[in-house]
Amino acid sequence: AKENGRNNYQLFQSAMNKQVTERLALEHDLRKALEREEFVVYYQPQVNSSTGIVFGLEALVRWQHPTRGMVSPAEFIPLAEESGLIVPIGEWVLRKSCEQVKSWQRVFPNLRAAVNLSARQFQSDDLVETVARVLRETELDAHCLDLEITESTTMHNVDRAISTMHGLKQLGIQISLDDFGTGYSSLSYLKHFPIHMLKIDRSFVRDITTDEDDASIVASVIAMAHSLNLHVIAEGVETEEQLGYLMERGCDQMQGYLFSPPLPVEKCDELLHFINKT
Ligand code: C2E
Ligand code: CA
Ligand code: CA
Ligand code: CA
DSSP: OHHHHHHHHHHHHHHHHHHHHHHHHHHHHHHHHTTTTOEEEEEEEEEETTTOOEEEEEEEEEEEETTTEEEOHHHHHHHHHHHTTHHHHHHHHHHHHHHHHHHHTTTSTTOEEEEEOOHHHHHSTTHHHHHHHHHHHHTOOGGGEEEEEETGGGGSSHHHHHHHHHHHHHHTOEEEEEEETSSOOOHHHHTTSOOSEEEEOHHHHTTTTTOHHHHHHHHHHHHHHHHTTOEEEEOOOOSHHHHHHHHHTTOOEEOSTTTOOOBOHHHHHHHHHHHSOO
């Protein structure tokens, strides 16, 4: 039994080492990924519930690793966040998507860009300056940019978060509160946040047609948002039934596989021409 215990320990150790080595290797590759231009931005349509028009596109970054293939953001964003690499990566995503949406606006003048901001980015001292510079350089109108920040990002230091949000708002940008419902912020903060939209997390949308609790949470969030004069978008809408429920409750905007998955530029371009043609 003792022998066995030691073997297990050695197995455990070597598994741990493997994990650590694996992580270090990935972080090493992540450092090179920007200069090697291995990142790609995919765009997921955000749809107006009543008109069916694509009013905006959420930028979702992908990493095309030379040997591992597509690495999902769920895998590398946390690593990028810990190592601080998210700051340059995030700025690259912002610039890339502002450029792209600016170019689409020649055909679809009111199209908006939605870009995710990580906690590290949101807390960096020169965020407002950086966003202002990117807007200047890409010539995208600030009124066409939505920045998505998660509820938990705002919770580290609420007063500072509010002042950063005001700084962004002064540029003309709109702020969406992402993954809404998954954090544990007090609802009383909401009225102090200069935000434009609540984004209902996919985890609530998933079961709205089968779980009464989720259904009533979503209905209350929509009602509350409207009473605070906020727009609501639901993410992860996959079925007609979910769409039906959300429409009935007055959800303003939707996003999800039912409409389209995140798409590379050329595919998104085709879709825009198909849906938004006038
Ligand atoms: P998120 O911001 O909550 O983005 C929504 C995620 O749900 C995306 O996953 C999207 O592809 C996926 N999704 C959209 N519609 C559906 C649907 O109908 N069903 C299902 N099952 N999933 C759907 P993705 O692209 O893998 O991104 C995961 C997370 O990684 C994002 O969650 C976001 O937190 C982060 N992320 C992605 N790109 C960026 C970025 O450029 N910057 C930062 N800071 N984070 C990013
Ligand atoms: Ca998002
Ligand atoms: Ca989410
Ligand atoms: Ca339940």
